[in-house]
Amino acid sequence: MGATAKATNTITRKKYATIFALIGAALILISIIVAVAAPKDQVYDLWMYILLVGIVTGAYGVFQLLRKEQHSVPVEFSRSNAKTFLTNNAIMIALLALVVFIMIKEPRFMKYQVLLDIMTQASPRLIIALGICFTLLIAGTDLSAGRMVGLAAVLSTSMLQTATYANRFFPNLPALPVIVPILAAVAACVLFGVLNGFLVAKFDMHPFIATLATQVMIYGACSLYFDMPPNNSQPIGGVRPDFTVIGQKKIFQNIGGSTFVGISVLIPIALITCVIIWFVLNKTVFGKNVYAVGGNREAAVVSGVNVFKTIMLIFILAAFLYGIAGVLEAARTAGATNNYGNGYELDAIAACVVGGVSLNGGIGKIGGIVSGVLIFTVIQYGLQFIGVSPMWQQVIKGIIIAVAVAIDMGKYRRR
C-alpha cells in the first residue's frame, strides 16, 4: 500500500476482484429471477441483457482473481483514476446510458430481435470500416469506398437476374454460376483499388485527392454501365434467389423450437472478416508495416520496409472488402442502383474515428472499430425506434463524432 495514499481509498486487488465476481454473480441471479418472474409482455428479454452484463462483470472478476501474482497490487480510487477511466470508456458509458434510456422509453427495445437486427445492420458497415481503417492507419483516407460498394452491387446484380424477369440487364445472358458475377464485381473494385494505391504510392499523392479522383471515376463508370440499353438507368430488380440468400438467409432457425427468428448469415460473415483482418493486422509482417508506415513513414523506409508494396496492398485489400460489402448489400436488398453506397465512406470513417483510430496514423485497434460501428448503428436504430426525426438523428450523430474525437484526442495530448 502506498504511503501517501489514504487507507480509505485503497483496497487490495483481491478484494477488488472479489467484488466484481460477486456483482457478476448477483446480476446473473437477478437475470434468472427476471426471466422467471417478471411479466414477459412488459420487460420482454431484459433478463438476457442483465445476464450478459453479469457474465462480463463476473468474468472480469474471476479473471483478476486467477492472476495470483497481481493480488498484492493495491487498487486506488482517486479522482485522477476515475477521470482516466471515464476518458478511456466515455463512448461505451454514453452508449450504455443511451440504451438504458431507450429501453425505459420504449420497452420493446428489450426484445432480443432488436439486438439481432442491429447486428445485422452493422455487419456490412463493419466490413467497409475494416477496409477503410487500413487507409486511416497510414494517415490517409479513402473517399472511394462508398462508390465501390455501389459498383460491386450494380455489377453483381446485373448478371444475376432471374430468366423470367421482364427488364433484364442482359436479356440473353445464360444463368451464370453465382460465384462468377461476384468475383467479377470484387475484381472490378480491386482494379480501382490498384489505381488508388498506385496514385498514392507512386506519385506520393495525398490519399484524399487520389481517392477523390477515383471516387468520381467509379461513379461515372458505374453510371455509364447502369445506363446501357436496354436498362437505361432502371433500378435493377428480379435478382436470383440463389444470390439473395447470401444476404438474407437466417441460420439456426430451428433451435429452441420454432419461436427463434434465426441469426442473419451476415453476422457470422462479418465476424469471420473481423477475425481475418485482426490476424492480418496483428500477426503478419504486412500488418506491422501498416502501423510502421503510419507511425513514421521516413523511418519505415530506412528500416527496409517496402513502402510502395505496403501502400498498394492496403488499397487493394480495402477495395476487396468494399467489393464484398457491396455484394452483400445487393444480396440483402435484392437490387441495386448506381447510387448505392453513396456516403458510406463517411459513416465508416466516423465509426473508425469514434472507435479510436487516429487520423494522424499509426494508432487503431480492431476492437475499437467494432465498437465504433456498433455505436453508430445502435444510435441510428435506437433513435428511429423512439421516433426521433431523421433530421435530429443527423444532428445527434454529428455531435457524437465531435465529442467522441475530442475526448479521444485528450488521451494522446501530452503535457
Add this chain to the structure above:
Amino acid sequence: MGEYVLEMNNITKEFPGVKALDNVSLKVRPGSVHALMGENGAGKSTLMKCLFGIYAEDSGEIILEGKPQKINSSKQALDLGISMIHQELHPIRFRPVMENIWLGRFPKRGPAVDHKAMYEKTKELFKEVDLDVNPKTLAGNLSASTLQLVEIAKAVSYNSKIIIMDEPTSSLTENETAHLFKIIKKLQSEGRAIIYISHKMEEILKISDEVTIMRDGQCVGTWPANELTTDLIISRMVGRDMTNRFPPKEYTPGTDVVFKVDDICSPLPRSFQHVSFEVHRGEIFGIGGLVGAQRTETVEAIFGLRQIVSGTIYKDGKEIKIKSPRDAMKHGFALLTEERRATGIFPTLSVLDNTVIATENEGKLVHHSIINDFARKKAATDSNASMRTKTPSMLEQMQNLSGGNQQKVLIARWLLTDPDILILDEPTRGIDVGAKYEIYTIMHQLIKEGKSVIMISSEMPELLGMSDRVMVMCEGRVTGIVNAGECDSVKVMELATKFM
C-alpha cells in the same frame, strides 16, 4: 546607457541530461560586430535562442541598455530591439516576398491590409540594403542565397539595436558575402550591434571587432579580433583533455578491405562530389567535418536513400548496386540515421515492434510473412538486454523512453539484422555521458567480432578518440583521410575548413 548595449551574465541552461550552457557571459558594444565561435554543439545557438526568447534560461541575467530584461517570446525580443536571422530559413513559399517580410505586422488601412503601402515599404527597404528583387515575387521562386539576403533585409526592417546572424553566409556566394559585409558595415555605422555566428575563420577575422569563443557550453573568453589568428581560434575552440572518456581498445583492425567507395558523386552540385574511401575489417572509420559538409548525405546515398550519378561501390571486392535501403540491408549494411525523431523511431509503436521491424522485413523471425510472437519477443528482449536499454516493458510505447534509450533501441534494431558494416550518424547526439560510454563499448564489441563501423561525428574528441582513421570532408569533398592516432583536432579542423 553603459559601455555595452547587451550584457548576458552567467547564463545557464540545462536540457534533460545535458548542460547546454554553463555560466556563459557575453557582452556586446553598440556599433560593433561581435563574433561568436565554437564547435558544433558548443552552445552558440542555444545562447542566441535564450536571447531571442525561444528558450528560457534556467539562471543568469540579460541586461539590455542597462535594464535587466526577462525575454519570454520572440515577439518580445523583437519589440525590445533584437532581431535574428536563423540558420535554417522557413519562408512561406507560396506567398510574395513582401508578405514574408511584414508578416505579423502588415501595414493596414482600416481593417484591411494595405498592399500598396506594403509594396512601397518593401521597395524602400530593398533599396536601403541594395537588393534587386521584386517585392511581389513568390518567396519559393528565389534562390537560397537571395532568400538569405531577403531575410537579412527583414532583420534590418525591425530597426533593431541588436541583430543576430546565425551562419548567414552558409548559402552565399563570394560576391553575395561581400554584399552582406557592406550591409553590415552600414548597419554598424548606424550604431547597431551585430552578433555574428560563423565557422568561417577568415570572415570572422575580417568583419568582427570582438570574438567570443565557446566550448562545451562554457565561455572560453572574449578577445579583440585583431589579437587573434586562425590557429589561435582553432586551438581555443578545441583545446581540452581527452582522457578516460572512451573505453580502452583491445583490438587492432585488419588490413583487408571490406568496403570501398570509388569516386561517387551526387546529382546535386552542392552536395557530395568525388568521394572515395576504403573501410577495413574490424575498423572504426570516422567521418569528420562541419555541419553542411555533406557527410550525412554521403552515407545516406551509400545506404540507398539518395541518388548517386557516378562512381562505384565495392563490398568484399565485388561491385554492388544499391538502389534502396532494402538493397543495402541485403548487402549487410545498417544505418543509424542522424535525426532520431524524423527517420528513426516509430513513436506510437512498442519497443518490441521498433526493435524487430528491420529484421522482419528481411524475412527473418517470420514464417511465410506471418510473425512468430515468441521468436520476435525473445530477439527483441535479448538485443535490448545487450544494449542495456531501460524500458518498463517490451510493450512500452517508444515515445515514452528517454532519448538515450530510444537510441539504444535503434542500435538494437540494427544489431539484430547482423550487419557487416554499421554506419552510425552522430550516434551520441543529445544523449547523456553514461549512455555514450555504453554505445562506445558496443562499438568496440562489434569490431572485435570482425565487423566494421563507419561513424559520423561532429564531436572532435569522440571522432579522434573512437576512430582508427578519420576522413574529413568540407563542402561535399574529401579533404583528407588521416590516422586518428597521429592526428590532433587542430589538423582535423584545418581540413574541415579547407575551402572556406
